[in-house]
Amino acid sequence: MTESSREAPDTAIVPDGETALDAHVPQNAEGFSGEIKVASRIVDYLSSGLYESPGACLKELVNNSYDADATLVEVFVKPDADQIIVADNGTGLTREEFERHFQRVSESHKRDETDTTSELARPKIGRIGIGMIAANELCERMRIYSTVKGKAWLLCVEIDFQAMRGDLEERRDENDEDQIKKGDYSGWEEPTDPEAHYTRIFLNRVRGDAQEILSGAREDTHTAGQRSLYGSGPEGMVQCLDGDDPPRSWTDFDEYSQAMLEVGLNVPVRYSEGWTPSPIRRRLKTFERGVDELGFAVNYDGTDLRKPIVLGRNEHENMVKLFEFEGERVSARGYFFAQRTTIHPEDLNGVLLRIRNAAVGDYDRGWLGFKSSQNPLIQRWVSAEIWADDRLEAALNIDRRTLRVTHPAFVELQKAFHDAFASMLAAARAKLYQQRSERRRADAARSELVRIERVARDAGVTLPPTVFEAVRQNGVDQLDRRAVRRALAKRSVADIYELALEVAEAELPPATYRRFAAALIERLLR
Amino acid sequence: MVQPVDAAMAEERPEKQTIRALWVECVDEIVEADGREPVYLTLCGEQGLDVEALVEQGLLRRHPSSLAIFEEDAHKVVAVEARPDAQLKIRRRFPGLKLVPESFANLVRSENMTSYPTGDHWRWCRARVVNLDLNSPLQIESREHQLVFPQLAWVEKLARIHAQPSHLDWTLCLTLAAQIEWEAEIEHHVKTFLAENLGAEGRFRETAERLLGSKFLAGIEPSAAGLELSSLEAFDQQRLLMALVPKKVAHVCATLGWRIETRRNLCYGGSAERAAMATWILKFRWDQRASTEPTALYRESAAAAIESPGFLSEEGEIQPLSGR
Numbered sequence: 107m108t109e110s111s112r113e114a115p116d117t118a119i120v121p122d123g124e125t126a127l128d129a130h131v132p133q134n135a136e137g138f139s140g141e142i143k144v145a146s147r148i149v150d151y152l153s154s155g156l157y158e159s160p161g162a163c164l165k166e167l168v169n170n171s172y173d174a175d176a177t178l179v180e181v182f183v184k185p186d187a188d189q190i191i192v193a194d195n196g197t198g199l200t201r202e203e204f205e206r207h208f209q210r211v212s213e214s215h216k217r218d219e220t221d222t223t224s225e226l227a228r229p230k231i232g233r234i235g236i237g238m239i240a241a242n243e244l245c246e247r248m249r250i251y252s253t254v255k256g257k258a259w260l261l262c263v264e265i266d267f268q269a270m271r272g273d274l275e276e277r278r279d280e281n282d283e284d285q286i287k288k289g290d291y292s293g294w295e296e297p298t299d300p301e302a303h304y305t306r307i308f309l310n311r312v313r314g315d316a317q318e319i320l321s322g323a324r325e326d327t328h329t330a331g332q333r334s335l336y337g338s339g340p341e342g343m344v345q346c347l348d349g350d351d352p353p354r355s356w357t358d359f360d361e362y363s364q365a366m367l368e369v370g371l372n373v374p375v376r377y378s379e380g381w382t383p384s385p386i387r388r389r390l391k392t393f394e395r396g397v398d399e400l401g402f403a404v405n406y407d408g409t410d411l412r413k414p415i416v417l418g419r420n421e422h423e424n425m426v427k428l429f430e431f432e433g434e435r436v437s438a439r440g441y442f443f444a445q446r447t448t449i450h451p452e453d454l455n456g457v458l459l460r461i462r463n464a465a466v467g468d469y470d471r472g473w474l475g476f477k478s479s480q481n482p483l484i485q486r487w488v489s490a491e492i493w494a495d496d497r498l499e500a501a502l503n504i505d506r507r508t509l510r511v512t513h514p515a516f517v518e519l520q521k522a523f524h525d526a527f528a529s530m531l532a533a534a535r536a537k538l539y540q541q542r543s544e545r546r547r548a549d550a551a552r553s554e555l556v557r558i559e560r561v562a563r564d565a566g567v568t569l570p571p572t573v574f575e576a577v578r579q580n581g582v583d584q585l586d587r588r589a590v591r592r593a594l595a596k597r598s599v600a601d602i603y604e605l606a607l608e609v610a611e612a613e614l615p616p617a618t619y620r621r622f623a624a625a626l627i628e629r630l631l632r
Numbered sequence: 633m634v635q636p637v638d639a640a641m642a643e644e645r646p647e648k649q650t651i652r653a654l655w656v657e658c659v660d661e662i663v664e665a666d667g668r669e670p671v672y673l674t675l676c677g678e679q680g681l682d683v684e685a686l687v688e689q690g691l692l693r694r695h696p697s698s699l700a701i702f703e704e705d706a707h708k709v710v711a712v713e714a715r716p717d718a719q720l721k722i723r724r725r726f727p728g729l730k731l732v733p734e735s736f737a738n739l740v741r742s743e744n745m746t747s748y749p750t751g752d753h754w755r756w757c758r759a760r761v762v763n764l765d766l767n768s769p770l771q772i773e774s775r776e777h778q779l780v781f782p783q784l785a786w787v788e789k790l791a792r793i794h795a796q797p798s799h800l801d802w803t804l805c806l807t808l809a810a811q812i813e814w815e816a817e818i819e820h821h822v823k824t825f826l827a828e829n830l831g832a833e834g835r836f837r838e839t840a841e842r843l844l845g846s847k848f849l850a851g852i853e854p855s856a857a858g859l860e861l862s863s864l865e866a867f868d869q870q871r872l873l874m875a876l877v878p879k880k881v882a883h884v885c886a887t888l889g890w891r892i893e894t895r896r897n898l899c900y901g902g903s904a905e906r907a908a909m910a911t912w913i914l915k916f917r918w919d920q921r922a923s924t925e926p927t928a929l930y931r932e933s934a935a936a937a938i939e940s941p942g943f944l945s946e947e948g949e950i951q952p953l954s955g956r
Binding site (some may be wrong): 166180182184185189191193249251306308310334336337339341343407408409410617 | 688695697698700701702703704707715716719723724727728729730731733859
């Protein structure tokens with residue numbers, strides 16, 4: 107964009123307070139305009155209701171930048187989200203590409219030529235090209251500035267989504283009733299540096315609820331807390347997510363932060379440094395490296411956004427199991443992480459599926475349909491990520507959040523996953539639950555035996571050293587199960603009474619025995 | 633002779649650094665006393681050097697790891713910028729800074745006195761310090777046989793906005809290039825305007841003579857043969873502006889309740905390499921005399937405006953400006 111002297115007066119004052127798009131149009135620029143249409147009623151519905159949150163819309167725009175080979179995407183939302191900027195250094199759009207795409211959205215232009223991006227050969231995330239229409243759920247007006255390397259032209263377009271708020275039938279194209287008008291656009295091209303390449307999207311007149319949510323200004327305390335990630339660096343984020351006072355849930359954060367977390371979870375950004383302790387990290391290095399090699403970064407209001415996945419920093423009893431599956435219809439690899447306690451934040455409990463490096467929805471606590479009655483406690487201790495190959499994409503629903511459970515690729519993956527998960531649960535139970543449980547019981551047994559020994563010693567009784575010697579010399583691990591069981595056996599008062607009388611009758615004279623019995627019951631019942 | 637304005641280069645120069653320090657002083661004087669209302673409204677440009685100066689002075693805090701502006705401070709500064717590329721650069725430098733993505737003209741609803749901003753736009757216009765670092769020439773237009781000074785009309789609107797209950801004392805920082813496009817009608821009006829008080833107010837004549845020189849004053853008298861303002865050298869254009877602008881501002885604002893203290897009336901540049909510029913820091917103080925003695929208030933403000941003019945050397949030092 108060309109520099110111009112600051113504050114040249116605008117003679118065209120736009121009634122709603124915005125600068126007119128043509129305030130900066132060069133004199134000899136050729137303008138153009140048109141209508142954005144979607145291919146069918148269904149896609150029209152979908153492109154208006156695909157995204158369950160403003161964060162999901164932002165995520166879509168960021169993934170678009172990824173598909174454009176961007177290595178850096180900047181997202182600016184604060185302080186009050188009345189304007190949102192998503193700017194990338196990707197390959198950009200020419201006017202022809204823009205018009206070809208937007209004049210009939212969802213004709214699958216996106217994967218027309220190739221399944222991978224042109225420069226970096228990344229597997230493209232978007233399929234049917236409705237991602238940019240996500241912006242219509244956030245704002246009334248979107249401005250796009252984009253230029254392609256090697257072309258000396260900057261594309262400048264404004265899209266007015268207000269037109270699409272009207273009745274569906276009124277928006278139907280009278281020449282082609284299969285097309286629904288989605289918005290109006292107008293724009294121009296102006297000369298620019300041919301070496302430049304970028305796309306900058308300015309979302310103006312952000313819609314009320316979206317603005318409140320994205321800025322964290324909404325005061326509904328039932329959906330959000332007070333913690334905030336605004337201003338944090340990557341280390342700060344790790345501390346917020348798993349520091350001395352970790353949140354139980356991402357809903358402990360304000361909605362601004364929840365949107366940030368949603369974006370970070372979904373798009374192909376890197377993991378944080380120290381996201382998991384070194385021993386675990388070494389085992390997961392392949393996955394971390396795979397993400398690093400994508401070379402994709404997002405800067406969110408100055409924060410270098412990373413995956414909000416932080417595991418095992420505060421719970422040292424943990425384990426990792428890798429998952430690898432090569433099937434006829436799908437292949438997948440990933441990991442299970444289990445720890446001794448419930449995973450917090452709870453949003454990381456479940457399995458997160460990724461296709462083409464983008465997450466499919468959130469962590470699934472249903473474990474792809476695994477029965478909840480099997481080791482329910484242990485299920486809450488596990489977090490997993492699975493990267494599936496492209497073949498699973500055929501099972502992906504258009505919302506990119508759910509899968510068709512009847513699709514053969516999904517069915518195959520589900521079976522393999524469930525087998526691995528069941529095995530993981532059993533291993534976690536044995537290592538993290540039973541072993542610790544046994545250790546705890548042995549500790550308790552030792553305490554009991556030490557106490558008995560002291561009582562006997564105080565009474566001047568010398569007992570055989572067998573069991574006690576093992577405790578004294580070798581610690582609790584040497585206690586056998588029988589000894590532990592006996593030491594921890596629960597007995598009632600009557601049991602103790604009977605046992606004592608049995609021994610007393612065998613060892614004492616009758617008169618003494620009777621006095622002992624009376625004194626004992628009195629003592630036991632005091 | 634009109635020189636091109638080298639706005640970008642001017643930002644880093646010592647003169648500009650001195651001016652920036654003066655702006656920061658204005659903000660520093662009031663920032664602690666303020667509540668949640670905007671403190672500083674600025675046309676900071678893509679460099680945002682004045683905002684950076686506020687950060688350096690600790691008046692605006694940032695998170696060290698992300699450079700994002702503290703949320704608690706976000707209300708203090710409002711940047712106004714219409715150009716998208718500059719908006720992006722400002723956001724990169726100052727994530728979380730309040731940025732109004734439109735022109736200042738749009739923000740104040742142009743120079744039309746019947747149309748005013750509303751809601752948040754209104755609130756931002758009532759910032760305690762407004763910095764119109766315009767870096768462009770004073771615009772003078774002839775519309776329907778009336779001379780309109782659009783930028784000074786914005787100032788008048790700001791004065792009206794601040795005068796609304798409860799009125800807020802405020803400070804205007806204004807910077808203009810001393811390159812007026814003189815047309816005959818404009819020249820005549822300016823000369824008439826400047827001359828009108830010379831007979832009526834001795835103090836103003838005295839100070840005007842010191843600033844502009846007696847030959848100039850003689851040249852603008854109605855009876856004079858005619859000094860062609862378009863033929864003035866850059867240095868004289870600057871002085872003319874230094875007299876004209878605060879006088880004009882005082883003229884439109886006196887009836888609105890404002891007494892204007894001219895804290896600074898400075899010029900700088902004006903050589904082959906540096907565009908001729910003028911800059912002012914004007915403090916608007918609410919004065920009850922406006923309703924009973926507006927003329928006296930106006931004359932007082934106008935005369936005081938040019939009592940202590942100065943110029944900024946290339947090294948950034950403020951020196952008194954003597955007459956010629």
